[in-house]
Amino acid sequence: MIYKSLIFKSLLSVILLSLSLSAFAEISLDSGKNLFKTKCATCHNKGMKAASTGPALGGVVERWSDYPESDLYAWIRNSAALISTGHPRANEIFNEYDKSAMTAFPELTDDDVASLLAYIDGVYTGVYPPRKAGDVGADSGATAKQGLGAWVYWLLLGVLGLFAFILSRVIGNLNYLAAEKEGRPYQKKTIFETLTNKSVVSFILFGLVVLGAYTAASNAINLGRQQGYAPDQPIKFSHATHAGEHKIDCQYCHDGARRSKHAVIPATNTCINCHSAIKYGSTYGNAELTKIYASTGYLPKGTGTYIEGYEDMSLEEKKEIYTGWMLENAIENDEKFEKVTEDLLEKIDQEWGEVVVSLTNDQKSTLGGPIEWTRVHNLPDHVYFNHAQHVTVGGLECQDCHGAVEEMDVVAQYAPLSMGWCINCHRETKVQFTNNDYYNKSYEKYHAEIASGARDGVTVEDIGGLECQKCHY
């Protein structure tokens, strides 16, 4: 009966391990991020490195490492309760922050708090959000799972290894029992013998070689590249709304594209051209549009004014002006709100919190100044790329290189931006001579050849588009 109990034991351990695996999967950086945004971001800086109303949360687990982990959990659920027990760390930080109260969150489960702490640590150490080639699309759900992914794979590998080991022991025991029954001698293998078995060793070696080659190759190919990169932006600006639904021309905002090297990200004034009139959004109400105004001190009340002395105002003064206006704006524009209620006040307080979080960062603790959009496309410094050359002279569409931006809520990098990508297009694309007369004169030889039927067109390659120094400084 030895083998029955062995089989039972190995099955049990596999089941237990997979159970713990699924429990593990409940903790996700992504849900941590959502929780942080909705519950903590009004008081704690989202960069995790600078203090705001509450302290910077980066490294908080270490600061609490003298106490059981459950103390930190208890703090996050109800800090006042922990302070009243006389807990040293709780009282220290409470006094350091002039006894300001942190909101209680009794509704948070253990998994919620673990997700929050994992997210805080991820942002602090720079591993979240992961910037990986291939995570196409704006859905940050996909990206957060990758952070966890590596862990899960290692764990699975461990489980499989353990399983293989247990099975080999089971087989060994079965062989032993069979031999005993038939009365033939059988030398039971020791653990060491099983592990150093020739086929086990060669299998492990083979696995390592394949894994090594795969990682080396994919790292080399993707070095510095990030096709599909779609970072969150400080304002939920949607190209699908502006360039798609409302058909605003790309060059209304990116007016550099036709005349200069850079396409240029529009200044806030360009936004205000329209949003001095469109001041309450159909999707986010006050929340997103107020960021535009608060970044420049524009108050869209009545005919609209720039607030005098805005730069020197304190955050509190700015808050008073804008939350007051947001209240009027909501009542005026949203039929859901007829008068000032507790709920509305709370909603506006929360929205203001989001404005502050989006417009400040480690370097900037107060509002004001240009909106800091996160750059999506980025060629290395040694490459020269010029928009006007391609858009005006080459007659290319934005979409040839950027994909269907007019359908994107969050811009994602569509092309690989590799050297091969530039070169391929230069090999295949015919030059449009009609666009520039002066330029055309220098290629009379080609015109003659086309006229005589000796060639059917001139590619960018023919005019020198593959020469190294054209693209490299």
Ligand code: HEC
């Ligand atoms: C209303 C503002 C506010 C909100 C919302 C808030 N906190 Fe706090 N938090 C504080 C303040 C202020 C402190 C400093 C201690 C004190 O004065 O109570 C603090 C301290 C902490 C500490 C202790 C830091 C240390 O170094 O010991 C942790 C951890 C913490 N907060 C986590 C969170 C988490 C997680 C959330 C969201 C679930 C959150 N806080 C939401 C204001 C807030």
Ligand code: HEC
């Ligand atoms: C109303 C103004 C507006 C219009 C119209 C507009 N954009 Fe944009 N565009 C922006 C802003 C603001 C950003 C920066 C925020 C972001 O990345 O979403 C941006 C970012 C981009 C980026 C990414 C830049 C980077 O960081 O690498 C590309 C590419 C782009 N736009 C292409 C287009 C194309 C193509 C169109 C037309 C189909 C278009 N845009 C229309 C305002 C506009």
Ligand code: HEC
């Ligand atoms: C040519 C006019 C125009 C310009 C310029 C413009 N927008 Fe808009 N924007 C619109 C229209 C129209 C809407 C749709 C309003 C709605 O659905 O309520 C909109 C909606 C939005 C929304 C969504 C609001 C919501 O809650 O639904 C945001 C955010 C926004 N714009 C940001 C910007 C930013 C940032 C800029 C400058 C880079 C900008 N817009 C420039 C016309 C414009």
Ligand code: HEC
């Ligand atoms: C031939 C390919 C190509 C075409 C066509 C093209 N772009 Fe780009 N675009 C790029 C590349 C490559 C970059 C990255 C440039 C860098 O990092 O220096 C870029 C960057 C951008 C940026 C980021 C800011 C900047 O200027 O670096 C914006 C915005 C942008 N493009 C908008 C547009 C718009 C709008 C059009 C159409 C009018 C357009 N692009 C046409 C290849 C193209």
Ligand code: HEC
């Ligand atoms: C979608 C096609 C396409 C892509 C992708 C593309 N180009 Fe071009 N490129 C053109 C065309 C077409 C011209 C010719 C414009 C003209 O008529 O002078 C051109 C011209 C050029 C020139 C001027 C060449 C000369 O001999 O005058 C440079 C430099 C250049 N491209 C750099 C780049 C770089 C760098 C990249 C990649 C980051 C790139 N291009 C990607 C289509 C492309």
Ligand code: HEC
């Ligand atoms: C049409 C434009 C273009 C031409 C022509 C071109 N390159 Fe590049 N090259 C690029 C771009 C874009 C990159 C950046 C690729 C990346 O970031 O992955 C690059 C990168 C490189 C790198 C760095 C390695 C890397 O992958 O980042 C080297 C080295 C290089 N090029 C050499 C050359 C040489 C040598 C020539 C002439 C035979 C040449 N290039 C011609 C566009 C060009």
